Amino acid sequence: MTPLRVALAGNPNVGKTSLFNELTGARHKVGNYAGVTVETRAGAVVPRLSPARPITVLDLPGTYSLTPIAEDEAVAFRCLAGAEGDPPDVVALVLDAANLARNLYLAVQLLELGRPLVVALNMMDVAAEAGMPVDPAALARALGVPVVPTVARTGEGIARLVEALGSIEHVPQAISPLRARLLADDDALPAPPGIGAARWRWLVSAAAAGTLELAGATAEERAALAAHPAADVTAAAHARVIARYREVDALLAEIGFTAAQRERAPAMSRSAAIDRVLTHRVWGLLIFVGVMATIFSSIFTWAEPLMGAIESLIGWLSEQVAAALGPGVFTDLLTQGVLAGAGNVLVFVPQIALLFLLLGVLEDSGYMARAAFLVDRLMARVGLHGRAFVPLLSGYACAIPAILGTRTITDPRDRLATILMIPFMSCSARLPIYVLFISALFPADDRVGPFTVGSLMLVGFYALSTVSALAAGAIWKRTALRGPTPPFVLELPPYRLPRLRNTLLHVYDRTADFVRQAGTVILSVTVVLWVLLSFPRPPDAPDGGRAVAEAVQVDPAAHVPEGMSQGAAAHVPEDMLQATDEDSPIIHSIGGRIGKAMEPVLQPMGQDFRMGIAILGSFAAREVMISTLGLVYGIEADDENQTPLREKLREAREPDGSRRHTPLKGLAAMIFFVYACQCMSTLAVVRRETRSWKWPLVMFATMSALAYGLAVLVYQVGRALGYT
Amino acid sequence: MAFNLAQLELGARARVTLVGGAGPLALRLLEMGFTPGTVVVLVKRAPFGDPLELQVRGCHVSLRKAEAARIEAVRL
Numbered sequence: 001m002t003p004l005r006v007a008l009a010g011n012p013n014v015g016k017t018s019l020f021n022e023l024t025g026a027r028h029k030v031g032n033y034a035g036v037t038v039e040t041r042a043g044a045v046v047p048r049l050s051p052a053r054p055i056t057v058l059d060l061p062g063t064y065s066l067t068p069i070a071e072d073e074a075v076a077f078r079c080l081a082g083a084e085g086d087p088p089d090v091v092a093l094v095l096d097a098a099n100l101a102r103n104l105y106l107a108v109q110l111l112e113l114g115r116p117l118v119v120a121l122n123m124m125d126v127a128a129e130a131g132m133p134v135d136p137a138a139l140a141r142a143l144g145v146p147v148v149p150t151v152a153r154t155g156e157g158i159a160r161l162v163e164a165l166g167s168i169e170h171v172p173q174a175i176s177p178l179r180a181r182l183l184a185d186d187d188a189l190p191a192p193p194g195i196g197a198a199r200w201r202w203l204v205s206a207a208a209a210g211t212l213e214l215a216g217a218t219a220e221e222r223a224a225l226a227a228h229p230a231a232d233v234t235a236a237a238h239a240r241v242i243a244r245y246r247e248v249d250a251l252l253a254e255i256g257f258t259a260a261q262r263e264r265a266p267a268m269s270r271s272a273a274i275d276r277v278l279t280h281r282v283w284g285l286l287i288f289v290g291v292m293a294t295i296f297s298s299i300f301t302w303a304e305p306l307m308g309a310i311e312s313l314i315g316w317l318s319e320q321v322a323a324a325l326g327p328g329v330f331t332d333l334l335t336q337g338v339l340a341g342a343g344n345v346l347v348f349v350p351q352i353a354l355l356f357l358l359l360g361v362l363e364d365s366g367y368m369a370r371a372a373f374l375v376d377r378l379m380a381r382v383g384l385h386g387r388a389f390v391p392l393l394s395g396y397a398c399a400i401p402a403i404l405g406t407r408t409i410t411d412p413r414d415r416l417a418t419i420l421m422i423p424f425m426s427c428s429a430r431l432p433i434y435v436l437f438i439s440a441l442f443p444a445d446d447r448v449g450p451f452t453v454g455s456l457m458l459v460g461f462y463a464l465s466t467v468s469a470l471a472a473g474a475i476w477k478r479t480a481l482r483g484p485t486p487p488f489v490l491e492l493p494p495y496r497l498p499r500l501r502n503t504l505l506h507v508y509d510r511t512a513d514f515v516r517q518a519g520t521v522i523l524s525v526t527v528v529l530w531v532l533l534s535f536p537r538p539p540d541a542p543d544g545g546r547a548v549a550e551a552v553q554v555d556p557a558a559h560v561p562e563g564m565s566q567g568a569a570a571h572v573p574e575d576m577l578q579a580t581d582e583d584s585p586i587i588h589s590i591g592g593r594i595g596k597a598m599e600p601v602l603q604p605m606g607q608d609f610r611m612g613i614a615i616l617g618s619f620a621a622r623e624v625m626i627s628t629l630g631l632v633y634g635i636e637a638d639d640e641n642q643t644p645l646r647e648k649l650r651e652a653r654e655p656d657g658s659r660r661h662t663p664l665k666g667l668a669a670m671i672f673f674v675y676a677c678q679c680m681s682t683l684a685v686v687r688r689e690t691r692s693w694k695w696p697l698v699m700f701a702t703m704s705a706l707a708y709g710l711a712v713l714v715y716q717v718g719r720a721l722g723y724t
Numbered sequence: 725m726a727f728n729l730a731q732l733e734l735g736a737r738a739r740v741t742l743v744g745g746a747g748p749l750a751l752r753l754l755e756m757g758f759t760p761g762t763v764v765v766l767v768k769r770a771p772f773g774d775p776l777e778l779q780v781r782g783c784h785v786s787l788r789k790a791e792a793a794r795i796e797a798v799r800l
Binding site for chain 1 (some may be wrong): 743746747748749750751752753754755756757759760762763765767768769771772773774775777779780781782783784785786787788791
């Protein structure tokens with residue numbers, strides 16, 4: 001039996017995600033709509049709910065309407081209208097019973113579309129508590145579609161919803177008086193022949209909003225629209241919205257709401273009391289700063305023990321593998337390449353999961369909207385929407401979801417400006433780099449007042465990255481992306497206790513996505529780098545006599561892959577190779593030679609060839625920078641025990657006995673990583689979002705130049721001040 | 725010039741008469757419920773005086789002053 005295809009629609013903040021998770025048992029696939037970056041989630045209804053026939057649920061983006069003002073609405077409409085393959089068999093619309101006066105607008109639009117509709121009337125408890133109970137039977141009569149009361153948080157009513165969805169095809173939906181009225185309502189601009197009424201109304205609103213591109217209008221459709229004066233199109237689109245709200249008011253009157261009740265915001269009374277503090281002009285701002293500070297300090301302290309545990313586990317695993325297999329090239333590949341690479345990636349999972357958890361809780365609780373409300377003035381000064389703040393803030397976790405999150409920004413120029421700002425935000429992949437250098441090079445007990453020097457530096461890097469992002473945005477908005485500041489128009493939803501399950505699922509999706517990337521890109525780059533840094537082995541290397549090594553080792557020169565770095569290797573003068581680190585096997589490898597060749601460029605910023613190799617490796621992803629350094633030191637020390645990298649950095653000495661990694665050099669390296677756009681994944685996502693290579697290349701070039709210039713500046717000024 | 729929502733006093737109510745202008749903003753304002761005849765209350769101003777928090781059709785919506793100025797209204 002072919003499954004029944006259900007599309008789940010609804011306003012943001014009405015419990016749609018909870019309902020989806022209850023329906024599918026949280027076993028869903030995350031995907032993307034073709035051509036746009038709006039994320040989709042689809043899953044099958046769990047057998048526990050005993051659907052009469054298999055049902056698959058597609059979770060549409062949460063929208064207030066289907067008018068194509070941003071991609072979310074455009075995607076929802078196209079999906080419902082069948083422009084993206086078959087239209088869904090049934091639409092399940094989630095309505096907030098405590099906020100019907102606005103929620104019913106989407107219901108009216110869906111009725112115009114004419115797909116079979118089932119309403120899940122959510123938050124009945126909130127409405128009843130507020131003294132505005134809704135009678136589902138009355139609403140069903142008024143709308144002319146089945147209405148099932150649900151409490152998504154507890155799963156109440158879900159089984160009845162599934163039943164209603166499954167039986168929809170057996171209950172022919174009579175054209176309700178309302179739907180007949182909606183369809184018969186004369187348009188100021190009647191649809192030309194060949195274009196359906198719903199599509200035409202949609203196109204008219206798209207033309208009025210100036211988003212025909214988003215609506216995917218054909219040449220014929222554009223021509224039909226162009227036949228009318230722009231003022232008439234705008235007037236018709238506005239009249240349509242007003243007519244729909246007239247229907248909403250008629251519906252509300254029909255189910256017994258008075259005009260005074262329509263005005264009231266019952267779900268908001270408690271939130272308004274909370275907001276007296278949280279958006280207060282003094283306390284609100286102080287709390288905002290406190291919340292942001294708490295997030296980042298807790299990531300730093302809570303994740304630390306888990307990171308330590310993962311480090312030890314990988315070290316233990318390496319020992320076991322080495323003991324079981326005995327020494328040899330294959331063992332080295334496993335321990336120094338595969339295990340070390342995987343470990344150096346997994347070690348960041350606690351931070352990433354924690355950050356997504358905290359950001360998710362803020363979003364689901366309703367605080368994120370307040371944050372946008374508080375900082376809009378600041379964002380408007382940059383020339384952006386307060387809502388751009390949320391993707392920017394997500395940039396602290398990872399640029400990739402943050403860039404995907406910019407789709408809520410309507411104006412393409414503003415969206416692009418935000419995308420260009422995001423990589424400046426210190427993502428969680430950079431945090432481990434800061435943590436590594438700070439903990440390796442700055443004593444943990446150095447304090448300024450109650451704060452350690454390390455935590456102050458960390459706060460400083462985040463402040464620097466934030467200020468730089470805002471400055472970059474301001475510059476882009478005043479130059480190449482000049483345009484008016486976009487409209488704000490943001491709902492401040494009622495505060496709700498976040499549902500841990502939903503947040504954890506979100507955290508799982510995000511973290512699993514990161515690990516999958518780690519599993520492919522980062523791990524393979526680590527292994528490739530291990531090969532580059534291990535071969536050819538020096539003729540007199542301590543393990544040169546090993547059977548396996550001998551088998552692999554023929555003529556060192558023959559191991560240089562053709563065309564790859566033959567040139568670089570050949571041009572390194574022999575005396576330069578001999579000058580330092582004579583004992584390091586790595587100096588003879590391909591990677592070592594490339595790094596050596598880069599050294600003159602790196603020296604002004606206080607870095608040696610090891611950092612050069614790590615910086616090169618980090619192009620694949622910033623995380624690789626650490627695993628490369630690990631590889632560099634792991635191999636160099638020829639140490640089967642995985643002593644944590646920070647110990648090695650701290651203990652590394654130049655031939656003259658001085659510390660190889662001084663605090664100043666570490667600072668320069670960290671400044672470099674604050675600015676460098678060292679992430680292939682970010683560049684690839686930007687390329688997909690902007691649909692050209694121009695912007696990722698611009699982004700990479702400007703950020704790299706800035707990174708190098710500032711790192712050189714820091715190192716040179718530091719040296720002039722007498723530091724080493 | 726007609727009275728508009730940007731001129732509303734804290735806690736005061738007004739009835740929308742017209743959303744002016746064209747483009748996505750006017751359409752978005754209408755769709756968020758600022759249709760003629762709707763009663764709006766100014767709940768709060770953000771810490772730096774902008775944006776505004778307005779109650780409309782049972783929800784709280786935040787608008788910048790410049791946007792609220794597009795919505796003409798009569799004081800209640």
